[in-house]
Amino acid sequence: MRNYQSILILKPDLDEAQVEQSIEKITSIISKFGGAILKLDNWGKKRLAYRVKKNKFGYYLNIYHTCEQGNVPALEREYQLYDLIIKYLVIRLEERDIERVMSKAAEAAEKAESEAKESVTAEKTEGAAKEGVVAEKTE
Amino acid sequence: MKNPTKKKRNLFTQKICRFCSDKIQFIDFLDIKLLKPLISERGKIVPSRISGNCARHQRQMTEAIKRARSIALLPFSEEH
Ligand SMILES: [Zn+2]
Numbered sequence: 393m394r395n396y397q398s399i400l401i402l403k404p405d406l407d408e409a410q411v412e413q414s415i416e417k418i419t420s421i422i423s424k425f426g427g428a429i430l431k432l433d434n435w436g437k438k439r440l441a442y443r444v445k446k447n448k449f450g451y452y453l454n455i456y457h458t459c460e461q462g463n464v465p466a467l468e469r470e471y472q473l474y475d476l477i478i479k480y481l482v483i484r485l486e487e488r489d490i491e492r493v494m495s496k497a498a499e500a501a502e503k504a505e506s507e508a509k510e511s512v513t514a515e516k517t518e519g520a521a522k523e524g525v526v527a528e529k530t531e
Numbered sequence: 532m533k534n535p536t537k538k539k540r541n542l543f544t545q546k547i548c549r550f551c552s553d554k555i556q557f558i559d560f561l562d563i564k565l566l567k568p569l570i571s572e573r574g575k576i577v578p579s580r581i582s583g584n585c586a587r588h589q590r591q592m593t594e595a596i597k598r599a600r601s602i603a604l605l606p607f608s609e610e611h
Contacts, residue, residue, distance in 0.1 A: 399602050440603040442610060450603070454561070481602045492557065 393458050395430070395490040398422075400471065401479040404437055404449035411451055414476050418455070421470050426460035430490070431497060445478045456485070456493055546583025550592070558588070560595035563604055570596060574606040 402414055411434070419429055435452035444450065459467060464482060471480040485493075550558065558565065569577050569584075569592060576596055579589040599605040 401603065441600070441606040442603060444603055479603060481598070483598070 393426075394461055395485040395487070396427075396457055396459050396464065397483045397485055398453075398455045398457060398467075398471075399481045399483075400453045400455070400477050401440070401444065402451035402453065402476050403478055404447055404451060406451060406476065410476075414474075415453065417474065418453070421467065421474070422455075422457050422459065424470075425463035425467050427458045427463075427467075429455060429457045431456040431493065447478055450478060456490065548583060548585040548588055550588040551585055555588075558591045558595045560598040561604070562595075563599065566592065566596055566599060566605060570605060572609075574608045 400418065402411065406414070415432070415434070422429060433454040435454060437449055438452050440448060440450050464484075468480065468482055471477050471482075555565075560566070569582060571577055576593055579586065582589075584592065596605060600607050
């Protein structure tokens with residue numbers, strides 16, 4: 393079992409539901425080859441640096457996953473046959489690469505959490521300030 | 532006679548590698564903001580003799596740019 397990173401570009405004219413569906417399909421493809429998804433990033437619609445199959449935009453998906461060693465060519469073939477994927481790239485990751493990715497993700501999540509807490513407290517203080525203003529007006 | 536238009540470059544002015552000075556250990560090919568200044572307007576990779584990057588980082592960066600190109604994050608050439 394090795395770690396891999398798949399970057400997939402989906403057709404730009406999909407809506408949210410279709411993107412969700414294709415993510416499910418891709419998950420099933422990966423699990424078919426004995427792999428599991430470790431992390432999935434949906435980057436949304438991005439402008440491509442050059443035209444790919446006449447498309448100027450594309451939906452980017454960045455997936456960190458595991459896969460059975462001999463199955464990668466078959467996985468790539470499956471990506472090729474899936475009509476919503478216009479371009480793909482599969483990269484093998486060393487142990488330290490995946491560790492770095494995961495620690496980075498954990499850090500980002502922690503940061504987001506603390507920021508969320510901060511914003512909540514900020515809102516509270518703001519609300520309190522507003523109440524104070526209202527109270528002053530009524531007086 | 533020496534060519535007056537050709538200035539002799541001072542061998543002692545050393546350019547600094549931007550990755551070394553930022554203490555970047557690993558160059559991620561998805562980090563387009565980092566790689567964008569290292570390609571020319573035509574999409575070419577800027578040589579280390581101009582950018583001043585050290586050999587190790589230039590090598591890592593070249594690989595990162597090539598990967599980014601293959602997944603349409605950076606251009607191979609100008610868009611026609
Ligand atoms: Zn360096």
